[in-house]
Amino acid sequence: MPVTDTWQRAAGIGVPVLALNGSLDSPDHLGMAERLIRAVPEGRTATVERAAHYPGMENPAAYNAHLRTFLEQVTG
Numbered sequence: 001m002p003v004t005d006t007w008q009r010a011a012g013i014g015v016p017v018l019a020l021n022g023s024l025d026s027p028d029h030l031g032m033a034e035r036l037i038r039a040v041p042e043g044r045t046a047t048v049e050r051a052a053h054y055p056g057m058e059n060p061a062a063y064n065a066h067l068r069t070f071l072e073q074v075t076g
Contacts, residue, residue: 010039017043018070020063022051029053046070 017040019033037043046066048055056063 007035007039010036011041013040015042016070016074018067019043019045020055020066021045021047022053022055022058023047023049024052025055026053042074044070 017037019037021030021033033045037045046069048059048062048066051058051062
């Protein structure tokens with residue numbers, strides 16, 4: 001089943017969104033993450049150094065640090 005109007009519906013996401021990028025990921029994926037955080041009301045991004053498309057596997061310590069910071073920010 002095709003998913004339609006994805007970018008238009010993103011504005012309706014009512015929770016904070018973190019786009020975690022690998023610094024070595026392809027430019028089109030980095031661009032999609034930037035587009036996503038601009039489309040949602042509470043979007044932010046973080047870059048995991050020395051990682052490509054699977055930052056949670058390629059640099060788990062940095063990935064977890066970014067995720068921890070994000071969760072601390074959104075939970076107060």
